[in-house]
Amino acid sequence: MSSAVVSYVVNSGPRNVAPETRERVLQAIEELGYRPNASARALKRGVSETIGLVISDITNPYFSEYSHAIEEAAAERGLSVIFTNSALAVGPEREVIYKMILRGVDGVLLASTLDEPDLDVARAAGIPVLLLDRARPVVGHASVGSNFREASRIAVEHLIGHGHRRIGLVTGFTGGATTTDREEGWRDALAEAGLEPGPIIRTHFTREGGFEAGTRMLQLELTPTAVYVLSDQQSIGYLNAMHQAGLQLPDDMAVVSFDGTTESKFSWPPLTVMRQPVREMAHAAVELLGKRDADSHVHHCFDSQLVVRQSCGCGFITDHVDSPAASA
Amino acid sequence: MSSAVVSYVVNSGPRNVAPETRERVLQAIEELGYRPNASARALKRGVSETIGLVISDITNPYFSEYSHAIEEAAAERGLSVIFTNSALAVGPEREVIYKMILRGVDGVLLASTLDEPDLDVARAAGIPVLLLDRARPVVGHASVGSNFREASRIAVEHLIGHGHRRIGLVTGFTGGATTTDREEGWRDALAEAGLEPGPIIRTHFTREGGFEAGTRMLQLELTPTAVYVLSDQQSIGYLNAMHQAGLQLPDDMAVVSFDGTTESKFSWPPLTVMRQPVREMAHAAVELLGKRDADSHVHHCFDSQLVVRQSCGCGFITDHVDSPAASA
């Protein structure tokens, strides 16, 4: 019983093994508690069947839901996921990517905080990088994202449909085109309706940022009657600020949010959101990363969907009890 | 310039290299774009400098905050983290652990859904497993957790201090001793105060579960005036159910929660919580996993801390704006 035969059995190929020999090998594996060594296999085969996931903060529900779906999609393909969310702590993004490559990942999924991420290290190493959460294609790389601008227009139109004429915007510092596109969508809707842009508050893409935005919004001379908030995180903080100030929601202040994380469903009032199809995007991302043909360098854009709940002023809930609870 | 010398330079040892040779090597590395191969190194050294993180659901903010801190602690030690949260989808927990081991991780961090996780595969492979989120020691393994029972007693005492006499409990299906201990803590506080246990609702450890618990709670003949909820997730759902029913919080229903995730700070009303020191536990976990001496098989228990906000009936906030916003 040579090591070659063991390999044939373990990998079901590339050569045939007599059924009887096969049985003996399997039995020996069982008895000796043999486990193939992943490092040796990776060394020999040249692939580690591991991908890297680089995000800024897995604590952000949008990214944690994204990560969940990515790990799921990867597992379906027999891939493991190494993640890092300490980009800012460890050093510049490119360093983090480089460390991933040194780890021997076969590819990198990157949700960059930069508008033009530095991907030279990956290019030099010949490691494919797929960009998550993008509004635009990136030459030489595949990417996925959603229709930020169009979706935002629809969201704001909904607010306009409620009769609001002074609609503010809570936006963020980072995000590049994903942010500016959402801002443009807000502008588009207002322009179409012949409305002036309401106040704009720019803050961090966090709950704290949203809270701060709310506080500042209420200090304005002319407070808007409704706001479009670019992320669920900020919306949660924004709602909190409104409550602290004693406002009645959504009567005193209507809110429509972008993202559609689970958290948005349980705020008070429940947030009306443009929901990004995170799960679909995640699965597409993992699949695209696996392809290595030249024409896989595409930007895959997904449609978001309006989920009407109560923060916009609608008195009913369309999706409150829709998914069976998972145990934790 | 032999491969050995390159190795000495790259690893700064174990033998000395003449400064001049060293320079030449570094220059060659630069010019040729040489990157050490992680698989070959792992094969030779017998360690991959990679750890596995097995959790049920990274979408749960408690676990995503835990994961964040774990990755941070691991990165500080030069370790990579492979995570999986598809335990239930992929198969039984032991299968997931086994796959991690096949991946060649040096150790596993496990937040088990089981009270007595099956760790035979890890034992057989000689891979250390550290259990997260535990109430009790596990023979042969290190573990970390918090003082679930004592912390719960303090939380409920706070509610009693507000004058509540009928205090309900929202608990969960899973969690083993971490759950029963929290239940006991609730009982302890009530018994000490000479109060009868209020109604108990058992549901999933999710927002949906909390919502359902709230709905059921309000259908009882004798509705409690306050509840102790065993997780932030459930609290968020519970609050939502209260709002839907038109209750005034915290006057009509006071709530104290367990966990203390960031989300708890921005609910309405902001949740008074027993906060688990997740970051400290995560760092301790990574460090303990690294030690291989026999006496490292300890249970490291951390104290939780009462964070008073508004859901309990306190009219002030102690910690609302405490942390600088991080960019996302």
Add this chain to the structure above:
DNA sequence: TTGTATGCGTTATCAC
């Protein structure tokens, strides 16, 4: 101080 040579565990080529 540097070069040579071996082995880590696997896979694949080749001979049998």
Add this chain to the structure above:
DNA sequence: GTGATAACGCATACAA
């Protein structure tokens, strides 16, 4: 259908 053997890239014992 099976066994011996080389090679993946690195780290180290040993020779020089």
